[in-house]
Amino acid sequence: xxxxxxxxxxxxxxxxxxxxxxxxxxxxxxxxxxxxxxxxxxxxxxxxxxxxxxxxxxxxxxxxxxxxxxxxxxxxxxxxxxxxxxxxxxxxxxxxxxxxxxxxxxxxxxxxxxxxxxxxxxxxxxxxxxxxxxxxxxxxxxxxxxxxxxxxxxxxxxxxxxxxxxxxxxxxxxxxxxxxxxxxxxxxxxxxxx
Numbered sequence: 001x002x003x004x005x006x007x008x009x010x011x012x013x014x015x016x017x018x019x020x021x022x023x024x025x026x027x028x029x030x031x032x033x034x035x036x037x038x039x040x041x042x043x044x045x046x047x048x049x050x051x052x053x054x055x056x057x058x059x060x061x062x063x064x065x066x067x068x069x070x071x072x073x074x075x076x077x078x079x080x081x082x083x084x085x086x087x088x089x090x091x092x093x094x095x096x097x098x099x100x101x102x103x104x105x106x107x108x109x110x111x112x113x114x115x116x117x118x119x120x121x122x123x124x125x126x127x128x129x130x131x132x133x134x135x136x137x138x139x140x141x142x143x144x145x146x147x148x149x150x151x152x153x154x155x156x157x158x159x160x161x162x163x164x165x166x167x168x169x170x171x172x173x174x175x176x177x178x179x180x181x182x183x184x185x186x187x188x189x190x191x192x193x194x
Contacts, residue, residue: 007060017090024081062086124181134171
C-alpha cells in the first residue's frame with residue numbers, strides 16, 4: 001500500500017474520526033474526551049485546530065451534522081457522526097499509518113545532530129537533565145497505563161505501551177551516551193577546534 005494524498009491529513013482528524021467510532025458527539029465533547037484519555041499528548045489539540053479539523057472533515061464529506069442543540073444557557077452545539085465515506089476513509093487512513101513507516105522529524109533527533117557544539121561537559125549535563133525528565137515521564141506513563149488497564153481492555157490503551165517502549169529506548173540511549181561521555185570513550189573534537 002502506498003501513501004495517498006487525502007483531503008484531510010491533519011492527524012487530529014484521525015482522532016476525531018476515531019472518537020466518532022464510539023458515538024456521535026459535538027466538538028466540545030471531543031476535546032474533553034481526548035484530554036480525559038490523555039490523547040492530547042498524541043495529537044496536537046487546541047480549540048481552534050479542533051474546530052478547523054471538524055470543518056475540514058465535514059467539507060470532505062467524512063462527517064455530517066446530526067443535530068444542533070442548546071442545553072440551558074450554553075451556546076448551541078452541533079453533534080457530528082461518520083458518513084459512510086468517512087468510515088471508509090478512517091479505515092483506509094488508519095491502515096496506511098499502521099502499515100507504512102513515515103518520515104518523522106523529532107526535535108530531539110535534530111538537536112542530537114549538533115550535540116558536539118555543547119562541549120563534553122555541556123552535552124553530558126543536558127543529557128543528564130533529559131534523562132531525569134524522561135524517567136519521570138516513563139513512571140507517569142507506567143502508572144497511568146496500569147490504572148487504565150484496571151478499567152479497560154489492553155487494546156484500548158495499547159498506544160501507551162508503544163509510547164512507553166519508545167521512551168524507554170530513548171532513555172537507554174541517553175544514559176549510554178552520558179556514560180560514554182563521562183568515560184571519555186565518545187570521541188570528541190578538541191575544545192575550541194570548531
